[in-house]
Amino acid sequence: MNELTGQWFDGRSSRALGVRLRLAMPGVLRVEDAQGDAHDWPLAEITLSPRLGSTPRMLRRHGHGQIECADSPLLDAWLPRHSSRIEAFADWLERRRTAIALAAFVTVLTTVGFVQFGVPALARVVAERIPQxxxxxxxxxxxxxxxxxxxxxxxxxxxxxxxxxxxxxxxxxxxxxxxxxxxxxxxxxxxxxxxxxxxxxxxxxxxxxxxxxxxxxxxxxxxxxxxxxxxxxxxxxxxxxxxxxxxxxxxxxxxxxxxxxxxxxxxxxxxxxxxxxxxxxxxxxxxxxxxxxxxxxxxxxxxxxxxxxxxxxxxxxxxxxxxxxxxxxxxxxxxxxxxxxxxxx
Ligand SMILES: [Zn+2]
Structure with a gap:
């Protein structure tokens, strides 16, 4: 399988067009619609959205709208992108439910702890500095x-x-x-x-x-x-x-x-x-x-x-x-x- 399917929002009509994507030649992505019309997208003109958990990814080409398709290793093979550390970390978090649950738990715990102990301690320090x-x-x-x-x-x-x-x-x-x-x-x-x-x-x-x-x-x-x-x-x-x-x-x-x-x-x-x-x-x-x-x-x-x-x-x-x-x-x-x-x- 070296082909992907996606939905093309061309930016002119609100309708999505079902398309198939494959590499036509090195450096060129062929976008083919159901009628068999083919459009060649030079890879150099395409921006690929960062990977974020299991959310769909977007291929954007200026003036031609965007194609939404399910995440696949093929995308990264065609369009290697250097994701920033933050993007990679966000993706890592997104993929781990336990990490998400843990983060939510830590947030609640921190808030409760802060209200219980941090606020009174802070209030004591601040109160001592409040002028008469x-x-x-x-x-x-x-x-x-x-x-x-x-x-x-x-x-x-x-x-x-x-x-x-x-x-x-x-x-x-x-x-x-x-x-x-x-x-x-x-x-x-x-x-x-x-x-x-x-x-x-x-x-x-x-x-x-x-x-x-x-x-x-x-x-x-x-x-x-x-x-x-x-x-x-x-x-x-x-x-x-x-x-x-x-x-x-x-x-x-x-x-x-x-x-x-x-x-x-x-x-x-x-x-x-x-x-x-x-x-x-x-x-x-x-x-x-x-x-x-x-x-x-x-x-x-x-x-x-x-x-x-x-x-x-x-x-x-x-x-x-x-x-x-x-x-x-x-x-x-x-x-x-x-x-x-x-x-x-
Ligand atoms: Zn009292």
Whole structure:
């Protein structure tokens, strides 16, 4: 067999013409149609498309259209072409289903791995380099949003406010980034019992949470945890993480709808909460801080237990509740009690 069959698209009519191809003489390809009409194509004028798996190959001749035919070693004998390395590699991949499946698997694995570990690691590095001005700017927007609709002046007595401020100042003194931390006590019936740290160091605690935690010791345990979020820059990190995931999803699925940092922060703080990793990090920081101030992490466990008791079972927590973002789960209580026993965070 030194003959091939193909379909000739001559570029003038849309109809394909069945043709037979053979070498008429050295250097000339004879193209013969069903009527027996022969056309001689000098090999030097023909370009052969690269081999790509089992896809048909194209012989193109300027001004004469192209002939499509099944791949065959004859084509390479007639028209030896120097395929580039990339073409050869693409062909090699195309021919190996396992390689394709493996490549798809590696892509998925890489993406998942990047989202799971790469994004948080990257967010940590980036967050550490974000200037304070950016943290302040992002936080200011959140504060405007919050204060307009949710926050009112606290109803705590001036004495209690002053005492809490003194205790908080004592708690965080000499801690990293302490100079940026400010305690804001607010009345927030719309938000309910909650505490949260903004990226610029403002730590909010609501009258509603004060009512639930009871003692100052318990409140300081909450504040130590929130200070941990600030020290570890969780606000910025979480915002960066969620925007990078959106961005990455956008890159993968072709829809880059920008979600700015400022837009994602309120959602992060009030509904999603921080990631479990961030919560554990803030807890561990809180245990260490309480001990450095001569307090026991037991206060932390007590606070969680008390919160648990004050939330009746089966009652749906509001999306904004402190308990929905800081579940007093047995794991956290155990960790606090272990820290209280061993004296280590
Ligand atoms: Zn937290």
């Amino acid at each position: 001005a950016v943290e302040r700017h992002a936080s200011a927007q959140v504060v405007v949003l919050l204060e307009r609709s949710h926050l009112a002046p606290t109803q705590q007595s001036p004495d209690r406010q002053a005492r809490l401020q003194r205790e908080f100042a004592h708690l965080i003194q000499d801690e990293p980034r302490a100079s940026q931390m400010q305690l804001r006590i607010v009345d927030a019936p719309g938000i309910g019992a909650n505490a949260f740290a903004l990226p610029d160091g403002r730590i909010y605690v609501t009258d509603q949470l004060l009512a639930q935690v009871g003692s100052d010791d318990a409140l300081l345990a909450v504040l130590a945890h929130e200070a941990g979020h600030h020290v570890h820059r969780h606000g910025m990190r979480q915002a960066l993480e969620s925007s990078s995931v959106f961005l990455l999803a956008g890159m993968l699925f072709g829809d880059v709808s920008g979600s700015s940092l400022a837009v994602s922060i309120p959602a992060v703080l009030l509904s999603n909460g921080f990631s479990r990793g961030h919560e554990r990090e803030a807890d561990a920081y809180a245990f260490g801080l309480l001990e450095r101030r001569g307090r026991s992490p037991q206060a932390f466990a007590d606070m969680l237990r008390r919160l648990e008791r004050s939330s009746p079972k089966g009652r749906a927590e509001g999306a904004a509740g402190y308990l929905s973002t800081h579940p007093p789960n047995p794991e956290r209580i155990r960790a606090a009690e272990a820290a209280a026993l061993t004296g280590a965070p």
